[in-house]
Amino acid sequence: MATKLISGNFSADQLNxxxxxxxxLEEEKKALADDIKEVYAEAKAHGFDVKILRQVIRLRKLDRAELAEQESLLQVYMDALGMQTDAQAAE
Known part of the structure; x- marks a missing residue:
């Protein structure tokens, strides 16, 4: 069977x-997502707060400078809104 040219240098075989x-890869991605979901369910079963755990995972992806900047901005915003943490209230 002859390979048809679709456009440019791609053939139907290459496209397939x-x-x-x-x-x-999409199937593998779904399987990995299901595995991650199971690990979060296990963490919840052991009493961990999954929402906080997700935040920890997200923050660990940042480098130290990005993390420090986000923490600093969060504090600035909280101060501007009059929100105090327990540590600030104790001071």
Missing amino acids: QLVARIER
């Missing part, structure tokens, strides 16, 4: 291969 790879 790319689509198949993407579909396979």
